[in-house]
Amino acid sequence: MSGLNVLLKRIPYKFKTPSLLDSRAFIGGRWTPAASGATFPVYDPEDNQVAYKIANISRAEVKTAIGAAQTASKQYKQLTHRNRKNLLRKWTNLIKGNRDDLAAICTLELGKPITESYTTVDYGISFLEWFDGEIERLYGETIPAARGSNRIMTSREPQGVVAAVTPWNSPVAMILRKVGAAISAGNAVVLKPAPETPMCAIAIAKLFEQVDYPEGTLNIVTGDAAASVDIGDEMCHNPAVRHLSFTGSTSVGKLLNTECAKHLKKTSMELGGNAPFIVFEDANIQKAVDGLIACKFRSSGQTCVCANRAFVHHSIIDEFAERLQTTVDGLFKYGSVWDPDVNFGPLYSPRGVEKAMSHQEDAGGFIKEDLGPNFYVPTILTGGPSQEMRSWTQETFGPVMHLTPFETEEEVIKLANTKESGLASYFYTEDISRVWRVSEALETGMVGVRTGLVSACEQPFGGIKESGIGREGSKFGVEDYTNIKSITVGL
Numbered sequence: 001m002s003g004l005n006v007l008l009k010r011i012p013y014k015f016k017t018p019s020l021l022d023s024r025a026f027i028g029g030r031w032t033p034a035a036s037g038a039t040f041p042v043y044d045p046e047d048n049q050v051a052y053k054i055a056n057i058s059r060a061e062v063k064t065a066i067g068a069a070q071t072a073s074k075q076y077k078q079l080t081h082r083n084r085k086n087l088l089r090k091w092t093n094l095i096k097g098n099r100d101d102l103a104a105i106c107t108l109e110l111g112k113p114i115t116e117s118y119t120t121v122d123y124g125i126s127f128l129e130w131f132d133g134e135i136e137r138l139y140g141e142t143i144p145a146a147r148g149s150n151r152i153m154t155s156r157e158p159q160g161v162v163a164a165v166t167p168w169n170s171p172v173a174m175i176l177r178k179v180g181a182a183i184s185a186g187n188a189v190v191l192k193p194a195p196e197t198p199m200c201a202i203a204i205a206k207l208f209e210q211v212d213y214p215e216g217t218l219n220i221v222t223g224d225a226a227a228s229v230d231i232g233d234e235m236c237h238n239p240a241v242r243h244l245s246f247t248g249s250t251s252v253g254k255l256l257n258t259e260c261a262k263h264l265k266k267t268s269m270e271l272g273g274n275a276p277f278i279v280f281e282d283a284n285i286q287k288a289v290d291g292l293i294a295c296k297f298r299s300s301g302q303t304c305v306c307a308n309r310a311f312v313h314h315s316i317i318d319e320f321a322e323r324l325q326t327t328v329d330g331l332f333k334y335g336s337v338w339d340p341d342v343n344f345g346p347l348y349s350p351r352g353v354e355k356a357m358s359h360q361e362d363a364g365g366f367i368k369e370d371l372g373p374n375f376y377v378p379t380i381l382t383g384g385p386s387q388e389m390r391s392w393t394q395e396t397f398g399p400v401m402h403l404t405p406f407e408t409e410e411e412v413i414k415l416a417n418t419k420e421s422g423l424a425s426y427f428y429t430e431d432i433s434r435v436w437r438v439s440e441a442l443e444t445g446m447v448g449v450r451t452g453l454v455s456a457c458e459q460p461f462g463g464i465k466e467s468g469i470g471r472e473g474s475k476f477g478v479e480d481y482t483n484i485k486s487i488t489v490g491l
């Protein structure tokens with residue numbers, strides 16, 4: 001039986017368009033296996049079995065992809081903004097029309113419960129719809145010239161070739177948020193998806209192919225962890241790449257940023273977080289409980305904006321912990337990720353399990369073997385970690401939440417700001433002056449006040465300090481992929 005038939009047999013879902021499943025890279029408008037014939041495995045997180053094998057390409061093929069993107073970008077940038085918008089709309093409609101299959105691929109390779117996969121596909125679509133509106137709003141300005149005989153105006157031009165590297169944790173949305181913005185701004189893209197989740201990227205490109213973009217406007221270069229290092233290195237050093245846009249860990253982001261700096265390439269860096277979640281003594285406790293659950297336990301704790309350090313005022317911490325545990329116990333339904341009633345799935349791989357377990361410090365691990373090797377039960381621990389413990393110093397990226405008591409606003413702001421990361425933070429209070437005071441004091445790019453969800457296509461998404469450079473989504477997310485040109489005309 002072929003690899004594809006094995007794949008189709010192992011899941012309880014019938015694809016409407018099975019051709020979205022492919023094992024090849026997409027280079028210069030052509031589907032291509034690795035020149036060497038090499039492949040790498042994609043695992044199903046429900047049982048850690050190999051689900052499919054994907055082309056493991058080499059550096060030479062990445063060079064070809066970048067060359068194809070360069071040629072395409074010259075053609076593509078000639079199109080009017082209206083034409084670009086029409087193309088984007090066709091692609092978006094194809095993605096919407098294949099929503100079921102895309103969600104199924106996401107569930108297959110990431111182990112997300114199918115209802116969560118629909119949420120991430122819809123979140124991805126929301127970015128394309130937002131960028132559709134932004135394409136024709138990429139305005140320039142006229143500027144009063146100090147020299148009266150001159151007139152100055154600006155325009156926003158495409159940058160050329162954008163190289164993009166994305167993580168596994170939300171494969172459809174993270175790709176569309178980045179690639180959608182770069183293409184809306186008139187660029188061609190070479191995308192390297194995470195080795196754990198290349199199939200969503202391939203399916204997205206299969207739909208892109210059906211739109212009349214110049215060949216090579218979107219290229220997908222697939223590789224395992226070792227090949228990713230070579231692919232990344234080529235992206236950083238190839239002179240045709242003008243902008244490297246990365247989403248992933250801070251350590252890899254720093255490395256790529258350092259390499260790009262050698263050529264003064266523009267970078268966008270959407271990196272790791274270590275979000276504080278603060279519950280003040282005047283908070284509505286049940287709202288704060290619900291907010292923490294939405295923030296911490298969605299995607300089984302595997303998002304960059306998940307709460308990582310929860311601080312609860314000492315006077316309410318016992319009640320908060322009890323209500324949190326009771327609500328969690330009543331909320332989650334476990335089982336097959338293909339069951340639409342299931343709302344909590346396994347971690348993406350044994351590496352995720354290992355990390356979550358190490359962040360429980362001495363409390364032991366909570367794996368439910370009957371639900372698969374990567375199934376980790378949502379875990380709440382009181383007493384708080386010390387500042388040397390891993391669950392304080394690193395992102396857990398799993399469903400383990402320690403609650404730490406605090407006494408004063410001043411103390412908790414200091415604790416929240418101790419980290420070098422600065423992506424998202426959250427707090428709950430009913431005091432309006434505290435809302436402003438604390439929002440302004442927290443050192444993060446995004447603050448959620450009385451909400452555990454800050455992600456939306458219209459909102460600038462990104463961090464400060466070691467959590468990144470630039471913003472995704474919103475009008476800023478598209479502008480980031482343009483160069484401002486100023487033209488001075490003498491009368």
Ligand SMILES: NC(=O)c1ccc[n+]([C@@H]2O[C@H](COP(=O)([O-])OP(=O)(O)OC[C@H]3O[C@@H](n4cnc5c(N)ncnc54)[C@H](O)[C@@H]3O)[C@@H](O)[C@H]2O)c1
Pocket residue numbers: 165166167168169174192193194195225228229230231232233247248249250252253255256269270271272273303304305395423462463468
């Ligand atoms: N700020 C955001 O918007 C955002 C969004 C999602 C995830 N993240 C962060 O991503 C991390 C989780 O994702 P991950 O484990 O996939 O991160 P990761 O940094 O290990 O991998 C991210 C991507 O980089 C690639 N990569 C790894 N080493 C590389 C190298 N030397 N050269 C080129 N590419 C390389 C990987 O193959 C993958 O495609 C977390 O830290 C999370 O907070 C941030």
Ligand SMILES: N[C@@H](CC=O)C(=O)O
Pocket residue numbers: 169170173302303304305455461
């Ligand atoms: N999926 C996240 C990003 C980080 O993981 C979001 O945009 O909410």
